[in-house]
Amino acid sequence: MLFLALIAVAIMFFDYRSPYVKTLHSKLSVLAFPIQVIVDEPIKWIHWATTTLKLQRQLLEDNAKLHAQQLVMESKLQKLLTLEKENAQLRQLLQSTSLANGKVISARLLAVALNPATQQVIIDRGSGDELYLGQPVLDAYGVLGQVISIGPLTSRVLLITDIKSSVPVQNYRTGVRAIAIGSGSTSQLRLINIPDNSDIQEGDLYVASGMGLRFPVGYPVGVVAKSTLEAGERFATIALIPTAHIDKSEQVLLAWPEQAAYDEAVQQQLKEAMSEKSS
Amino acid sequence: MKGSMTRDYLVIGFSFLIGMILTLIPFPQWAVWLRPHWILAILIFWLMTASHRVGIGFAWFIGLFMDLVAGTILGQQALIFCITAYFVLKFQHWFVNVSIFQQTAIIFLLMLFNLTIDRCLLVIFQHTTVNWFFWLPALTTAVIWPWLSGLLYIYQIKLRVADVA
Numbered sequence: 001m002l003f004l005a006l007i008a009v010a011i012m013f014f015d016y017r018s019p020y021v022k023t024l025h026s027k028l029s030v031l032a033f034p035i036q037v038i039v040d041e042p043i044k045w046i047h048w049a050t051t052t053l054k055l056q057r058q059l060l061e062d063n064a065k066l067h068a069q070q071l072v073m074e075s076k077l078q079k080l081l082t083l084e085k086e087n088a089q090l091r092q093l094l095q096s097t098s099l100a101n102g103k104v105i106s107a108r109l110l111a112v113a114l115n116p117a118t119q120q121v122i123i124d125r126g127s128g129d130e131l132y133l134g135q136p137v138l139d140a141y142g143v144l145g146q147v148i149s150i151g152p153l154t155s156r157v158l159l160i161t162d163i164k165s166s167v168p169v170q171n172y173r174t175g176v177r178a179i180a181i182g183s184g185s186t187s188q189l190r191l192i193n194i195p196d197n198s199d200i201q202e203g204d205l206y207v208a209s210g211m212g213l214r215f216p217v218g219y220p221v222g223v224v225a226k227s228t229l230e231a232g233e234r235f236a237t238i239a240l241i242p243t244a245h246i247d248k249s250e251q252v253l254l255a256w257p258e259q260a261a262y263d264e265a266v267q268q269q270l271k272e273a274m275s276e277k278s279s
Numbered sequence: 280m281k282g283s284m285t286r287d288y289l290v291i292g293f294s295f296l297i298g299m300i301l302t303l304i305p306f307p308q309w310a311v312w313l314r315p316h317w318i319l320a321i322l323i324f325w326l327m328t329a330s331h332r333v334g335i336g337f338a339w340f341i342g343l344f345m346d347l348v349a350g351t352i353l354g355q356q357a358l359i360f361c362i363t364a365y366f367v368l369k370f371q372h373w374f375v376n377v378s379i380f381q382q383t384a385i386i387f388l389l390m391l392f393n394l395t396i397d398r399c400l401l402v403i404f405q406h407t408t409v410n411w412f413f414w415l416p417a418l419t420t421a422v423i424w425p426w427l428s429g430l431l432y433i434y435q436i437k438l439r440v441a442d443v444a
Binding site for chain 2: 156
């Protein structure tokens with residue numbers, strides 16, 4: 001017993017410390033795949049059945065609604081195209097790199113539950129799709145999380161609401177930067193180290209600032225739900241509601257943000273600062 | 280009987296497979312903390328009734344596999360499972376002879392003990408803050424124990440696993 005317990009402790013230590021054992025762990029995760037599929041497949045069928053067996057009337061309604069939506073979207077897109085062009089010209093004048101959108105692929109969340117003490121999900125893309133560690137995971141409404149472990153067929157994603165996650169963000173209205181950390185529950189993020197006198201209102205949108213060179217710049221992260229200033233406290237307590245549909249998403253997007261909003265010299269400095277901090 | 284060993288392991292393995300499926304099935308958001316610890320309950324049952332087949336080593340391997348399935352740090356559940364197996368085997372003779380209510384109470388205490396280790400490891404390796412919901416699985420596991428052990432007992436007799444015990 002003692003022997004096996006010691007081995008277990010040793011494995012834990014190495015899994016926590018050594019990158020080699022960590023990659024081994026990611027590779028071994030393929031062993032768990034059959035069981036995940038056994039659980040996931042029936043749920044997928046049920047979902048398929050419920051969506052396929054809709055009434056025709058409902059489908060027609062949906063169709064009409066989507067058509068209307070598409071029209072609005074397209075007109076918005078027209079405006080956006082001219083804006084994008086204008087923006088590129090202005091950026092050229094300022095001699096900074098453009099906010100080019102990189103490659104995006106979609107992935108499906110596996111319907112399996114993990115330990116509720118950690119906020120993680122499993123997606124059906126693995127090393128075959130050339131994912132990388134720290135890759136941003138988005139849905140149509142906002143930032144969802146980042147890839148933390150890549151297996152041959154599946155990968156694990158740390159959600160932005162996990163207590164270990166932090167996202168560099170920026171107030172969309174005022175442009176002031178902050179860090180949003182997870183709270184451990186799917187419906188809340190918190191901003192840390194916000195001075196008492198800063199200008200933050202309920203309903204303010206926070207977008208990714210791109211400071212960590214990880215999340216795509218300008219992608220929405222959360223909306224301020226409550227900001228409380230307590231007399232005598234130096235920092236305000238600010239709660240954000242994530243804009244991504246964290247516990248409802250099924251399809252997510254994996255992004256390869258090609259360029260951050262900063263030019264290369266600044267990026268280099270940020271990278272150096274980060275490596276200094278981590279070493 | 281010779282040759283029955285592989286069959287025994289198949290039967291036991293199948294019960295663990297069901298347990299793993301029950302562990303992975305998604306629950307609605309309000310119920311995630313109510314999930315009983317199926318695998319541990321099944322493991323304790325086999326340790327009690329078929330200790331010549333399921334021992335500490337077996338528990339250790341199941342734990343390691345659960346770490347892979349559940350995405351916890353490797354070795355976390357292996358450690359918890361083998362410590363539990365040790366205690367169950369140590370008190371096995373006494374454990375099988377007490378009434379079902381006493382067994383349920385013991386399961387509750389064992390689960391509390393497990394969750395304590397689990398909580399320590401989570402705080403060390405995952406840096407989570409843990410709320411009081413965290414202790415709920417001890418209660419739910421104790422609640423399912425009489426039914427689960429009854430079912431497994433029928434399953435065991437039907438398939439004649441470990442008659443010799």
